[in-house]
Amino acid sequence: MSTGHESKKLVSKLLAMADVKINGTRPQDIKVNNEEFYNLVLARGSIAIGETYMEGAWQANKLDVLFDKVLRAGLEDKVQSTLKLQMAKIALTARLTNAQMGKRSYKNAQAHYDIGNDLYEPMLGKTMAYTCAYWQWGAKTLDQAQTDKFELVCKKLGLKKGMKVLDPGCGWGGLAMYMAKNYGCEVVCFTPAHEQITYIKAHAKGAKVKAITTTWQDYNSTTKFDRIASIGMMEHVGPKNYRAYLAKMSLILKDDGLMILHTIGRNHSALHEDPWTDKYIFPGAVLPSVKQLASALEGTFILEDWHNMGINYDKTLLAWHSNFKKSYPGLNHDKYDKRFYLMWEYYLLVCAGAFRARRNQLWQIVLSKNGAVGGYKSIR
Numbered sequence: 001m002s003t004g005h006e007s008k009k010l011v012s013k014l015l016a017m018a019d020v021k022i023n024g025t026r027p028q029d030i031k032v033n034n035e036e037f038y039n040l041v042l043a044r045g046s047i048a049i050g051e052t053y054m055e056g057a058w059q060a061n062k063l064d065v066l067f068d069k070v071l072r073a074g075l076e077d078k079v080q081s082t083l084k085l086q087m088a089k090i091a092l093t094a095r096l097t098n099a100q101m102g103k104r105s106y107k108n109a110q111a112h113y114d115i116g117n118d119l120y121e122p123m124l125g126k127t128m129a130y131t132c133a134y135w136q137w138g139a140k141t142l143d144q145a146q147t148d149k150f151e152l153v154c155k156k157l158g159l160k161k162g163m164k165v166l167d168p169g170c171g172w173g174g175l176a177m178y179m180a181k182n183y184g185c186e187v188v189c190f191t192p193a194h195e196q197i198t199y200i201k202a203h204a205k206g207a208k209v210k211a212i213t214t215t216w217q218d219y220n221s222t223t224k225f226d227r228i229a230s231i232g233m234m235e236h237v238g239p240k241n242y243r244a245y246l247a248k249m250s251l252i253l254k255d256d257g258l259m260i261l262h263t264i265g266r267n268h269s270a271l272h273e274d275p276w277t278d279k280y281i282f283p284g285a286v287l288p289s290v291k292q293l294a295s296a297l298e299g300t301f302i303l304e305d306w307h308n309m310g311i312n313y314d315k316t317l318l319a320w321h322s323n324f325k326k327s328y329p330g331l332n333h334d335k336y337d338k339r340f341y342l343m344w345e346y347y348l349l350v351c352a353g354a355f356r357a358r359r360n361q362l363w364q365i366v367l368s369k370n371g372a373v374g375g376y377k378s379i380r
Helices: 004-016 036-044 046-054 063-072 075-096 103-113 117-124 142-157 174-183 194-203 239-252 275-280 290-297 311-330 338-356
Strands: 030-032 058-060 164-168 186-191 209-213 225-231 253-266 302-308 360-368
Touching: 004 036, 036 046, 046 058, 046 275, 046 338, 058 063, 063 075, 063 311, 063 338, 103 194, 117 194, 117 311, 142 174, 142 225, 142 253, 142 311, 142 360, 164 174, 164 239, 174 186, 174 194, 174 209, 174 225, 186 194, 194 209, 225 239, 239 253, 239 290, 253 290, 275 338, 290 360, 311 338, 311 360, 338 360
Parallel strands: 164 186, 164 225, 186 209, 225 253
Antiparallel strands: 030 058, 253 360, 302 360
């Protein structure tokens, strides 16, 4: 273990490689409030960076700007290289277990999505959409950008009145209700999160939306669907289960049907996620890579269209953070204390920086079972 002085010197040197200064005044600069920060970061890597932020050991002028700089400079790789044994243990655990199946899948989803609708409603806005919004059609507000995303999905699927649509991992049902009310579709949606089901049942009255409490592996249907809208679901399926998930979706999709797969993606294949994110935000979640998805798709679906719209997520996350920051004074601080505030802020702004640095992507993939007759017309 380095001494405090040596650790500070090394961390300062690493940060300088990303043009970040300690106690500087620029947006990317940080202030260290507890000198133990340096030892902890070098000993435990990314999980210590997040935990020390939650404890107030350091702060940033702008977290999103800081992590854009840090990620573009590849600093996390340089720090993690000193933690090879720790990372090897995480990778081994991921290989030996299937963290996204059985009771774990319920617990993983409920740990994040059942935190409380009192938190999510002011943060997400009127649509309650908790996936990337679409700003390319000139939206000025988050609500409009999310509505535009709903419309983009509907147009890509070519929805028509009377179609039966499956919305797996439907969140709070915003898209399901939009498809039912604006396109006259009959929508079945499911999620294992109780708070989400409660919200859907309270807000979907009058719309042909059936909400079920279950996971994809426990969902069974004798109905064949015209369309499937898998939005923000693949991140929770797990690499070991991608092929099984897609095979199941193919089985319940009509032969001439279409499926849209909307998922965050990563540039390199992995079996596990960042340890801080796994512990505090999305237990069991893993972002897929192009290679992993392509392998799972082979023999199950024909790829019709692949749209990278990741640049839209940076702005979406900043909008969520702005809403969260504004609503926080009115939240229950016994439930959402200062540590939670810092944790949630860190989550939202670090993610924004990751999308800005192009470390994370957002893909909308249109799939068919037998090839769209006459070809598929891409919609942007």
